[in-house]
Amino acid sequence: MDMTPKRAVDSATEMVQVVLPNDANPLGFILGGTVMHLIDIAGAIACHRHSRTLLVTAAVDDLQFLHSIKVGDLIILKARVTCVFNTSLEVQVDVFSEETLTGRRQLTSRAFLTFVAIARDGQRIKVPPLLVETDEERRVCEEAQERRAGRLKKRDAR
Numbered sequence: 350m351d352m353t354p355k356r357a358v359d360s361a362t363e364m365v366q367v368v369l370p371n372d373a374n375p376l377g378f379i380l381g382g383t384v385m386h387l388i389d390i391a392g393a394i395a396c397h398r399h400s401r402t403l404l405v406t407a408a409v410d411d412l413q414f415l416h417s418i419k420v421g422d423l424i425i426l427k428a429r430v431t432c433v434f435n436t437s438l439e440v441q442v443d444v445f446s447e448e449t450l451t452g453r454r455q456l457t458s459r460a461f462l463t464f465v466a467i468a469r470d471g472q473r474i475k476v477p478p479l480l481v482e483t484d485e486e487r488r489v490c491e492e493a494q495e496r497r498a499g500r501l502k503k504r505d506a507r
C-alpha cells in the first residue's frame with residue numbers, strides 16, 4: 350500500500366449531467382434522492398482516487414436543498430477531500446445547477462461525507478495522508494476535524 354501523502358487537487362472530482370424527465374418529480378425538479386445518490390457517487394470517486402481502496406459510506410452530514418434544479422438544467426457536483434483521519438476520510442461535495450441557455454449557476458447543496466477504507470474481509474485499511482500545504486487547506490482540515498468529533502459524539506450517544 351502506497352502511503353505517500355497526496356494533494357486534494359489530485360483526487361478532486363467534477364461530475365456533470367443533464368437533468369432528464371426520468372430524474373424528476375411531477376413539478377419537473379430533480380428528485381432529492383437522485384441528488385443524494387449523485388453526491389454519494391461524486392464523494393466516493395474523490396475518496397477512491399485518494400485512497401485507492403474499497404470504501405463504505407459511514408456518514409452523510411445534514412443535507413439541505415437550497416434551490417430546485419429543473420429538467421433540462423445541468424447538475425454539477427464538485428467533490429474534494431477535506432481531511433484524512435486514520436482509516437476514514439472526509440469529502441466535501443458542492444452541488445450546482447446550471448441553466449443551459451444562460452449559464453447561470455447556483456449552489457444548491459453542500460454535503461460532507463465520511464468514507465471508511467475497508468478490505469474485502471472487512472478489515473479497516475489505513476488511508477494515505479492528505480498533503481496540507483496552504484493556510485486555507487489547514488483551515489479546511491481543522492474544520493473537518495471538528496465535524497468528525499461532533500459526528501462520533503452523535504454516534505456514541507445512540
Ligand SMILES: CC(C)(COP(=O)(O)OP(=O)(O)OC[C@H]1O[C@@H](n2cnc3c(N)ncnc32)[C@H](O)[C@@H]1OP(=O)(O)O)[C@@H](O)C(=O)NCCC(=O)NCCS
Pocket residue numbers: 404405406407408434435436437438463465473500501504
Ligand atoms: C462505517 C463502519 C465501517 C464503521 O465501523 P465501526 O466498527 O463502527 O467503526 P470503527 O470503530 O472500526 O471505525 C472505523 C473508522 O470509521 C469512523 N467512523 C465510524 N463510524 C462513523 C460515523 N458514524 N461517522 C463518521 N466516522 C465514523 C471511525 O472514526 C474510524 O475512523 P478512523 O480510523 O479514521 O479514526 C460500519 O459502521 C459499517 O460498515 N457501516 C455500514 C456502511 C455501509 O453499508 N454504507 C453504505 C453502503 S457503502
